[in-house]
Amino acid sequence: QQQVKQSPQSLIVQKGGISIINCAYENTAFDYFPWYQQFPGKGPALLIAIRPDVSEKKEGRFTISFNKSAKQFSLHIMDSQPGDSATYFCAASTLYNTDKLIFGTGTRLQVFP
Amino acid sequence: GAGVSQSPSNKVTEKGKDVELRCDPISGHTALYWYRQSLGQGLEFLIYFQGNSAPDKSGLPSDRFSAERTGGSVSTLTIQRTQQEDSAVYLCASSLENSGLSYEQYFGPGTRLTVT
Numbered sequence: 001q002q003q004v005k006q007s008p009q010s011l012i013v014q015k016g017g018i019s020i021i022n023c024a025y026e027n028t029a030f031d032y033f034p035w036y037q038q039f040p041g042k043g044p045a046l047l048i049a050i051r052p053d054v055s056e057k058k059e060g061r062f063t064i065s066f067n068k069s070a071k072q073f074s075l076h077i078m079d080s081q082p083g084d085s086a087t088y089f090c091a092a093s094t095l096y097n098t099d100k101l102i103f104g105t106g107t108r109l110q111v112f113p
Numbered sequence: 114g115a116g117v118s119q120s121p122s123n124k125v126t127e128k129g130k131d132v133e134l135r136c137d138p139i140s141g142h143t144a145l146y147w148y149r150q151s152l153g154q155g156l157e158f159l160i161y162f163q164g165n166s167a168p169d170k171s172g173l174p175s176d177r178f179s180a181e182r183t184g185g186s187v188s189t190l191t192i193q194r195t196q197q198e199d200s201a202v203y204l205c206a207s208s209l210e211n212s213g214l215s216y217e218q219y220f221g222p223g224t225r226l227t228v229t
Contacts, residue, residue, distance in 0.1 A: 043204055043220030043221050
């Protein structure tokens with residue numbers, strides 16, 4: 001019930017393309033869904049987060065789409081750039097108990113020029 | 114301001130030795146977390162400290178693992194009698210608190226532990 005399943009494990013996209021990473025969760029109590037971006041040798045950094053009272057959140061080229069009934073959420077990176085090449089982790093927790101963020105297994109994104 | 118810092122950045126140790134990993138959280142952050150990141154895996158929660166409350170140790174994989182946080186600031190993760198399966202990157206994160214709007218976790222760069 002605590003798992004967050006993330007796919008794909010790796011993704012190769014051409015510059016200018018759309019990168020899509022999907023996550024699915026089981027615990028219906030989860031109400032906070034952040035995405036973290038990690039560059040090699042660095043710790044993860046919060047990229048964007050969504051709460052289930054909205055179905056979509058957009059920040060620049062990054063968009064989270066959320067489907068509460070399907071218990072799925074996804075990250076879309078529009079106009080992907082080589083600088084977006086990193087590992088992306090989805091995560092989930094309850095908003096007022098975020099001590100235990102449950103992370104997905106990560107997606108390694110490579111954007112080629 | 115300064116972010117979360119961790120030391121050492123890399124640690125190579127022999128099987129059976131004890132190791133200590135250090136985390137300096139962002140000043141003023143009351144919550145501190147330790148995670149383990151194994152190759153190709155996600156982040157595995159280990160332990161969580163919040164203010165003066167008893168730590169949540171539910172993620173520690175065995176009794177060889179322990180952590181403490183002194184003075185509500187610096188934390189040390191200790192692994193006793195290290196095993197090869199302990200090889201991983203150990204990440205520390207801190208946040209202002211664990212509820213309300215100040216829940217973003219800020220991660221340090223991690224300590225890469227290799228047990229030979």
